[in-house]
Amino acid sequence: MRPNPLCVNLTGLRLDNPTMLASGILGYTVETMKEIEKNGAGAIVSKSIGVKPRRGYANPTVVQVNGGLINAMGLPNPGIKEFEGEIRHAKQVLTVPFIVSVYGYSAEEYAEVARKAADAGADAVELNVSCPHVKETGSEIGQTPQILAGVIRKVKAAVKTPVFAKLSPNVTSIVEIGEAAVKAGADALTATNTVRAIAIDVETKMPILFNRVGGLSGPAVKPIGLRCVYDLYERVKVPIVGCGGVTNWQDAVEYLLAGATAVQVGTAIATEGPAVFRTLSHGISSYLKRKGYERVEDIVGLSHKR
């Protein structure tokens, strides 16, 4: 049998294709995650889970703008104690790799949640060190190399599974942050989380989101995410997962050419429907055939050749 040309190895995880469900989208329940798998996702990332349950912000939590969405959900999640059951269930039901997104207010909290997630069966953990709209976690951890490195070292000491660090684009130098993450032991980098943004209603003169500020996703951020992946690929050796505005196969191929091993998809599920995963895979597959490449891994980083 001819090997599957879309298959990628991501830190030892085998993905049948390089598309993944991005964190924060749907990932509360196994049933909805299974639906995304049926629609062709090569891996699933859960919602970000913390030590304790969190209700998130009041609505409006999402507002549409030109080229995308701004959201400030506020990390709603049931807490790791409750989510452990969901992880165990997910491992029985899902056939693709299942990655649990983790957040915390300290290195110890990140490590605790990561350890419990891994013990419950998570194939990998992705550290949310980049959420732009919750105080004292997310990007407040991930924008300082020393703090980020401390978190990653603690997590690495607590789990045997691969550890992904999801980086924020809201920094002066994502390369500096990425290098610090890799030096501290990160097995892969996800680039990037949403771009800090705001929308104001002119009639009421009020910010629309309840939290006022949120994170921009969708087509508008793709060139930013792409640049982050491109810059990181020049300097780090670990696999990079592209995230930000992937809507069609050309977007996905751009990320691969920039140096991503896989891409994550979120906002496009609203505009294209859950079948977007299959559409992306078909498109990437046709591209490979047309250009004469045998495997998707053959095109990773090709745009760096001068």
Next chain:
Amino acid sequence: MSACRTKGNWLRTTRILDVKVESPTVKTISFKDRLCAEAKPGQFLMLWIPGVDEIPFSILGGNASGVVRVAVRKVGDATRALHKKKTGDIIGIRGPFGNSFSLSKGKVLMVAGGTGTVPLLFLAKTLLSRAKVTFVLGAKTRKELIFMDEIINGLSKDKLRLITSTEDGTCGIKGLCTQPVEQVLREEKPDMVYACGPEQMLLKTFEMCQKHGTKLEVSLERLMRCAIGLCGSCTIGKYRVCTDGPVFTKKQLQETRAEFGLSKRDFDGHKVRV
């Protein structure tokens, strides 16, 4: 963003045109919104109360000049704030969202509990020319039977049979509105049942329709945040109520028996009783 799937998702502000008291706990609010005025029965909108919250409402139809109505029952902080709003106050609108009821011919039975009457009244008006409607309208007490005049005046007498029920017996049959349903199913053998209201009522109606082999569509309510199928707050089984629903068929309800009538997701994503 491209894509027709999120057409209507742009938030626009509009002024309240009218506020009408329907019962001690329910007010209808009307405002102009071209997109939502073209909504189909069963679809919903997100209404922004600036500085307070944004909550979902079933659409009570729109008229040719683009005026839309929603019914607001005072149940929490957001609806309390909305009850204080007056003509001329600014609100924000997104939508319409979700699927809609199928348009059945022949004999139909509508089972409406409380503000669940809203989408069914809209549907009944739409079906007027093609179906004979038996409308079961239930509430806790006579004063809470909303839209009764509108149901009677809006639908011709030979096409409509109205059955009312109240839990305290102050109007119509004493008890829950599912009480007369069994009899109607047996005697009238409707071609289709539509239901909207408290989930226990929907579950009972579902069980009776299973027993009688009658087609059924219900409108479900869950916590809504994004309304465009991303956040996962409103899921039931494999379905997202905001985009796969809010209208579900008997077959789909059968698939979600682990949750339908039992549990929903709370703000932090964990299961709570409905």
